Amino acid sequence: xxxxxxxxxxxxxxxxxxxxxxxxxxxxxxxxxxxxxxxxxxxxxxxxxxxxxxxxxxxxxxxxxxxxxxxxxxxxxxxxxxxxxxxxxxxxxxxxxxxxxxxxxxxxxxxxxxxxxxxxxxxxxxxxxxxxxxxxxxxxxxxxxxxxxxxxxxxxxxxxxxxxxxxxx
Amino acid sequence: xxxxxxxxxxxxxxxxxxxxxxxxxxxxxxxxxxxxxxxxxxxxxxxxxxxxxxxxxxxxxxxxxxxxxxxxxxxxxxxxxxxxxxxxxxxxxxxxxxxxxxxxxxxxxxxxxxxxxxxxxxxxxxxxxxxxxxxxxxxxxxxxxxxxxxxxxxxxxxxxxxxxxxxxxxxxxxxxxxxxxxxxxxxxxxxxxxxxxxxxxxxxxxxxxxxxxxxxxxxxxxxxxxxxxxxxxxxxxxxxxxxxxxxxxxxxxxxxxxxxxxxxxxxxxxxxxxxxxxxxxxxxxxxxxxxxxxxxxxxxxxxxxxxxxxxxxxxxxxxxxxxxxxxxxxxxxxxxxxxxxxxxxxxxxxxxxxxxxxxxxxxxxxxxxxxxxxxxxxxxxxxxxxxxxxxxxxxxxxxxxxxxxxxxxxxxxxxxxxxxxxxxxxxxxxxxxxxxxxxxxxxxxxxxxxxxxxxxxxxxxxxxxxxxxxxxxxxxxxxxxxxxxxxxxxxxxxxxxxxxxxxxxxxxxxxxxxxxxxxxxxxxxxxxxxxxxxxxxxxxxxxxxxxxxxxxxxxxxxxxxxxxxxxx
Numbered sequence: 001x002x003x004x005x006x007x008x009x010x011x012x013x014x015x016x017x018x019x020x021x022x023x024x025x026x027x028x029x030x031x032x033x034x035x036x037x038x039x040x041x042x043x044x045x046x047x048x049x050x051x052x053x054x055x056x057x058x059x060x061x062x063x064x065x066x067x068x069x070x071x072x073x074x075x076x077x078x079x080x081x082x083x084x085x086x087x088x089x090x091x092x093x094x095x096x097x098x099x100x101x102x103x104x105x106x107x108x109x110x111x112x113x114x115x116x117x118x119x120x121x122x123x124x125x126x127x128x129x130x131x132x133x134x135x136x137x138x139x140x141x142x143x144x145x146x147x148x149x150x151x152x153x154x155x156x157x158x159x160x161x162x163x164x165x166x167x168x169x
Numbered sequence: 170x171x172x173x174x175x176x177x178x179x180x181x182x183x184x185x186x187x188x189x190x191x192x193x194x195x196x197x198x199x200x201x202x203x204x205x206x207x208x209x210x211x212x213x214x215x216x217x218x219x220x221x222x223x224x225x226x227x228x229x230x231x232x233x234x235x236x237x238x239x240x241x242x243x244x245x246x247x248x249x250x251x252x253x254x255x256x257x258x259x260x261x262x263x264x265x266x267x268x269x270x271x272x273x274x275x276x277x278x279x280x281x282x283x284x285x286x287x288x289x290x291x292x293x294x295x296x297x298x299x300x301x302x303x304x305x306x307x308x309x310x311x312x313x314x315x316x317x318x319x320x321x322x323x324x325x326x327x328x329x330x331x332x333x334x335x336x337x338x339x340x341x342x343x344x345x346x347x348x349x350x351x352x353x354x355x356x357x358x359x360x361x362x363x364x365x366x367x368x369x370x371x372x373x374x375x376x377x378x379x380x381x382x383x384x385x386x387x388x389x390x391x392x393x394x395x396x397x398x399x400x401x402x403x404x405x406x407x408x409x410x411x412x413x414x415x416x417x418x419x420x421x422x423x424x425x426x427x428x429x430x431x432x433x434x435x436x437x438x439x440x441x442x443x444x445x446x447x448x449x450x451x452x453x454x455x456x457x458x459x460x461x462x463x464x465x466x467x468x469x470x471x472x473x474x475x476x477x478x479x480x481x482x483x484x485x486x487x488x489x490x491x492x493x494x495x496x497x498x499x500x501x502x503x504x505x506x507x508x509x510x511x512x513x514x515x516x517x518x519x520x521x522x523x524x525x526x527x528x529x530x531x532x533x534x535x536x537x538x539x540x541x542x543x544x545x546x547x548x549x550x551x552x553x554x555x556x557x558x559x560x561x562x563x564x565x566x567x568x569x570x571x572x573x574x575x576x577x578x579x580x581x582x583x584x585x586x587x588x589x590x591x592x593x594x595x596x597x598x599x600x601x602x603x604x605x606x607x608x609x610x611x612x613x614x615x616x617x618x619x620x621x622x623x624x625x626x627x628x629x630x631x632x633x634x635x636x637x638x639x640x641x642x643x644x645x646x647x648x649x650x651x652x653x654x655x656x657x658x659x660x661x662x663x664x665x666x667x668x669x670x671x672x673x674x675x676x677x678x679x680x681x682x683x684x685x686x687x688x689x690x691x692x693x694x695x696x697x698x699x700x701x702x703x704x705x706x707x708x709x710x711x712x713x714x715x716x717x718x719x720x721x722x723x724x725x726x727x728x729x730x731x732x733x734x735x736x737x
Contacts, residue, residue: 003538004540006534006535006538007535007536007538007539007540009531009534009535009538010472010473010476010535013476013528013531013532013535014472014476017476017479020479020482030482030486031489032486032489032490033490034489034490034491034492034493034508035489035493035494036493036494036499055404057401057404057405057408057409058408080408080498080499081494081498081499082408082498082499083493083499084499087507
């Protein structure tokens with residue numbers, strides 16, 4: 001008889017467990033300190049190098065060069081919150097936040113744009129790379145001051161001209 | 170101890186010695202045939218056999234050497250060698266060695282003989298490469314399995330010359346209804362009411378008894394294999410691999426990275442092996458608790474459902490604490506893992522494990538004593554051992570039918586060789602046995618995690634530098650909560666040349682026919698659920714997005730054209 005009634009034990013299990021449902025959103029959500037949510041790009045630290053764009057598995061981060069600006073666009077709707085971008089960022093401009101309440105009725109609200117001014121080539125006048133990126137590159141490669149504000153195409157021509165001048169005397 | 174395990178007492182499974190033994194065995198068995206036998210990456214041996222001897226070779230390996238079908242894959246190798254190739258991957262549990270039977274198929278005569286009558290486990294995957302790569306089969310009735318009915322003939326999505334994302338206009342076909350059985354077909358699906366996944370079963374009944382059942386699946390085609398072979402890079406694929414399944418995601422990503430690591434010969438730090446194994450076991454615990462809850466729900470015992478999920482929530486939070494994501498996403502990469510389990514985290518893990526162990530013990534005791542639950546699980550959905558072996562079923566379904574089959578023991582991987590654990594084995598083969606196997610495994614998993622945490626070595630968790638040579642072949646497998654995941658890989662330039670994924674449910678669904686036959690109709694829902702089916706896993710691979718509306722699709726599914734009266 002006792003064995004047959006063993007299932008009644010559920011009452012004691014339930015009494016001990018009590019209410020476990022959290023009254024979210026009136027109470028805080030159940031997330032741990034390790035939770036990865038939306039990432040945030042710091043416009044001050046970002047140099048626009050595009051390392052995050054290359055690593056991003058779902059292409060949530062994209063890069064567009066348009067006219068005078070380079071736009072780094074973060075589309076939260078595609079983000080899988082893996083945090084690979086924060087890992088590869090050379091200037092630690094990307095931080096992983098705990099933000100997950102991202103639902104919205106308008107897709108545009110899920111777009112975060114970061115705009116970099118592009119430097120104009122001193123020879124041809126065409127905009128090519130963000131100023132900050134050039135500065136970072138210049139710091140990395142000593143002695144590159146002469147070429148730093150020249151676009152890659154003009155740089156090639158310049159280099160060739162230099163060699164030719166050297167050869168021809 | 171079962172007989173299968175007894176056989177292997179002499180050699181360490183998966184060791185060099187075992188591979189050597191198998192190689193010699195193969196040479197002896199296949200000495201009459203003009204075969205080429207050589208080692209592939211890791212624990213695999215390739216047997217290249219001319220097309221007309223395929224059946225002899227398959228017979229020798231499958232029946233004489235007691236292997237079972239893990240999967241098969243078709244591959245379009247016209248760019249490299251001007252041929253198609255078919256790979257049959259057979260597993261020798263007793264040695265922990267994979268045998269890959271490779272057949273070259275000329276382009277102008279793309280046909281291979283079937284081996285489905287020799288090895289019934291190959292039935293589905295043969296039809297799959299027929300659909301996707303367009304290698305026809307001789308000697309068996311064929312029908313369309315994976316591609317939808319309105320997909321044009323002669324367009325095979327996994328051929329290399331078909332670009333990614335092709336959306337051909339739908340082809341109108343005459344709808345032919347199933348007329349062989351003049352009984353009412355009771356539809357279950359196309360959306361499972363309790364498992365919340367798309368599938369379609371048609372149960373044929375006589376009174377209250379099920380006399381036959383047909384399955385039509387592959388509704389959630391996502392084209393993951395094609396995507397990986399044409400768009401993604403090696404490093405991106407782990408993140409899509411873990412999205413093959415909503416439950417055992419980490420198993421798929423582990424399986425993929427293991428296949429790449431094997432093929433490229435990357436030595437992964439031991440600590441990463443331990444972390445991967447810990448996360449895999451956490452996944453098993455949450456999956457089994459989920460299943461237990463759903464089973465209660467299907468049996469109408471919702472109190473049990475809620476309490477199992479209350480306990481499961483702790484495990485989900487633990488997964489988030491260790492990996493940064495409730496679903497353990499985002500930490501597996503080629504060469505190791507991205508997140509360490511440091512010393513400070515260990516006490517919290519142990520605390521949660523203690524809680525879960527105690528609560529689950531209490532609850533399982535209660536659940537299994539509820540008269541309704543017990544009565545409906547006992548003796549229903551029987552799968553006998555012989556049938557289970559023939560159909561190459563895997564995971565808890567195999568273990569509940571008396572087959573000692575567990576990848577963690579048979580093909581040792583990651584850190585499992587450093588821990589001791591028991592593989593629960595039942596011989597009844599009914600729904601209760603499958604439930605008990607899962608409940609016991611839960612406790613084994615908890616013990617495995619404790620042992621792993623206790624003995625975890627220090628050191629790095631990832632290697633950064635590696636090179637992946639193209640043209641290498643490897644097979645990796647992981648014991649997922651539902652059975653074994655198998656990933657077959659041929660490396661290419663920058664991305665896999667061929668990546669074939671086989672989820673456990675793929676092997677287990679065909680067994681449902683045997684389980685459901687002659688059962689009461691009322692028991693069908695729990696029997697279908699008892700294999701813990703994951704339809705998204707099973708359907709993972711085609712590019713198809715049917716342009717017809719949903720309603721139309723439902724109607725069409727009802728009238729699958731069947732050749733030879735066989736849908737399986």
